[in-house]
Amino acid sequence: MASLRSIEELDETSAKAELAQLSKILQQANLAYHGQDAPEISDAEYDALKRRNAAIEERFPALKRADSPSDQVGAAPAEGFSKVTHAISMLSLSNAFDADDITDFDTRVRKYLGTSEDDTLTYTAEPKIDGLSLSLRYENGRLIQAATRGDGSVGENVTANARTISDIPENIPGAHDVLEVRGEVYMSHPDFEALNTRQSESGGKVFANPRNAAAGSLRQLDARITKSRPLRFFAYAWGALSEPLAKTQMDAIARLAAFGFSVNPLTKLCAGPQEMLEHYTQIEEMRATLEYDIDGVVYKVNDLTLQERLGFRSTTPRWATAHKFPAELAWTRLEAIDIQVGRTGALSPVARLSPVTVGGVVVSNATLHNEDYIAGRDSKGETIREGKDIRAGDWVQVYRAGDVIPKVADVDLSKRPNDAERFVFPTVCPQCGSDAIREEGDAVRRCTGGLICPAQAVEKLKHFVSRAAFDIEGLGAKQVEQFYADQWIKEPADIFTLRARFSDGLQQLKNREGWGEKSATNLFDAIDEKRQIPLPRLIFSLGIRHVGEAASNMIALHYGSWENFDAAMRAAVDQSGDAWDDLNAIDGVGTVMASSLTQTLAQPAERASIDRLVAELTVQPVERPDTQGSPVAGKTVVFTGTLEKMTRAEAKARAERLGAKVSGSVSAKTDLLVAGPGAGSKAKKAADLGIETLDEDGWLALISDI
Ligand code: IVH
Helix, strand or coil, rough: CCCCCCCCHHHHHHHHHHHHHHHHHHHHHHHHHCCCCCCCCCCCHHHHHHHHHHHHHCCCCCCCCCCCHCCCCCCCCCCCCCCCEEECCCCCCEEEEHHHHHHEEEEEHHHHHHHCCCCCCCCHHHHEEEEEEEEEECCCEEEEEEEECCCEEEEEECCHHHHCCCCCCCECCCCEEEEEEEEEEECCCHHHCCCCCCHHHHCCCCCCCCHHHHHHHHCCCHHHHHHCCCEEEEEEEEEEECCCCEEEHHHHHHHHCCCCCCEEEEEEEHHHHHHHHHHHHHHHHHHHHHCCCCCEEEEEECCCHHHHHHCCCCCECCCCCECCCCCCEEEEEEEEEEECCCCCCCCEEEEEEEEEEEEEEEEEECCCHHHHHHHHHCCCCCCCCHHHHCCCCCCCEEECCCCCCCCCEEEHHHHHCCCCCCCCCCCEEECCCHHHHHHCCCCEEECHHHHHHHHHHHHHHHHCCCCCCCCCCCCCCCHHHHHHHHHCCCCCCHHHHHHCCCCCCCHHHHCCCCCHHHHHHHHHHHHHCCCEEEEHHHHHHHCCCCCCCCCCHHHHHHHHHHHHHHHHHHHCCCCCCCCHHHCCCCCCCCHHHHHHHHHHCCCHHHHHHHHHHHHHHHCCCCCCCCCCCCCCCCCEEEEEECCCCHHHHHHHHHHHHCCCCCEEECCCCCCCCEEECCHHHHHHHHHHHHHHECCCHHHHHHHCCC
16 A cells, blocks of 8 residues: 555545555455455455555545445445345255155155156155255356355345355356356364364354354355355255256256266165165265265155156155154253243143253253143054153153254153152143133143233244244344333234334333344334235234145235235135135145134234234235246136146146136136046036136147247
């Protein structure tokens, strides 16, 4: 630098010139650092230049440049990572646990495709890496973006960090115009051990397992920290592509390897369930000798045309499944049995354990399912664990599989203390004192307190702000508990009136422990940001029993807007008629879920609370799949009789992808009937109503152009 005058001495002209110079130098340094892996200046020099840049900006705010180095990653921006919307969602995998599940998977695939038993279907089998998934976008052969999975549709932009991983090529000569490569970031065992040794020597955070270490390292705001952590990457999938990679999964992976990615060497082609299971056993035997953690084997249909036909359920592909390794086990003391009350009033027994390590993770809580489970019975009243009940003080076996909540599996009676007493399950809610009743056929006892039960209200609120629901930055489970305790927030709508109700809300919030001016303002802003909410999130956030994330997506897709959904739920309340049939016809919605939805929304207190909430929001309708040019978009189609070229499920899924509504019964609202051989009363009814009818070939011809 030409001159290093003190900041006070600078005038506007010299400040401007220096900011320009600093921006250039720091940009160059960044490029050398991240891109070419060869820093040109030391970290200390880099930091000093950045500090000087910030100081000049502070004195001359108007001179801050659009490309200010202060806004580049590496400076640990307080706001965290920017968000990235995935061009194609990053999905998860369905799980399988034993040989039967694998033959069922093969049967489901064949049934969907209508493949005859004599035809071989080949699958790939490869280790399931226990890391975190990452999507890399290349445009014209250059890495332009890296994003974490996030909630599947929106992830975090970790581009600068991904550039520090040596398994990830920066440039791919000869790659497609658009190439999104997906795979797993992980840390090897030796690197993990070495990192933890370094961390404990320097007084830093010690990680529980390589997965946590990998996640903690990738999600660093300062990419230089990521660089100092030895991360690796296996490519195993892809997202958006400007042209196909290959015709089969195996060839596509080979192509990714040719592009310079690491691919897993244990990937194998298998001709059906028997070979898949053999490969699973081999991988399981090698597990202990591998340098990285795996938690199962992933099977994928090899033919990519078939993958395309099979498509997706709401959050998982039909063409793949994860065969998980058996759960890990450990024995420990059961200190106490607590009862937690969930958002739907369910009383859930929780085991408080003497902390024990199960598969690399310290476990101190586990689920005991329900009162029958504790007593040694299953839901049908039959004995489990040879009828042994579970008591506080017992020596119990705990297991956990993957990320699921640990469970208490068994009890060692020889170690039972003499004074251990049989557990008596409460019949009143431990939180609000209301009766807790168990309905016929229900394994769970529930508090009847509804919204007056503080536990239910708080759990509902926690669910409401959770990641897949409103996901309000700065308003997590802890804050919700605090606000509820003060009665600042009693129901979801209160969140959105918080700022208005407290004219001096900011002041009050600021005075509380853990809140400052900035975090309080940020909270109010973060709340306002979520006044615009996509319909699927809103439906999920209501916390209606049986209505999970996947179902909320399907329901939202079906009704499109809050107004349509709301009107349909009111129309379906007596559980009969067109609106009721229509609700039940949605993929993934059964009678139990349908009645839970309609009943909950018809309950006066719930209804009033939801109306108050919706009045605060702008609900974004669901953008339906791009069905431009589709001759069946918006039409109601009914399939009947035998289809010969595809199965009923495939026909339905395909029609829905083209924007049609598929219904099970013919009515005046039906636009088109597709009738195969053997069609009976539906074909007759359609003819009576004058509804257009096509045979299977006619249908295929109609949709062939899109
Ligand atoms: S395929 C459309 N292959 O497992 C599905 N996933 O439980 C694409 N994972 O989110 C995923 N190893 O993070 C696939 N060999 C592998 C994998 C793998 C690990 C992870 C991935 C995914 C999760 C699903």
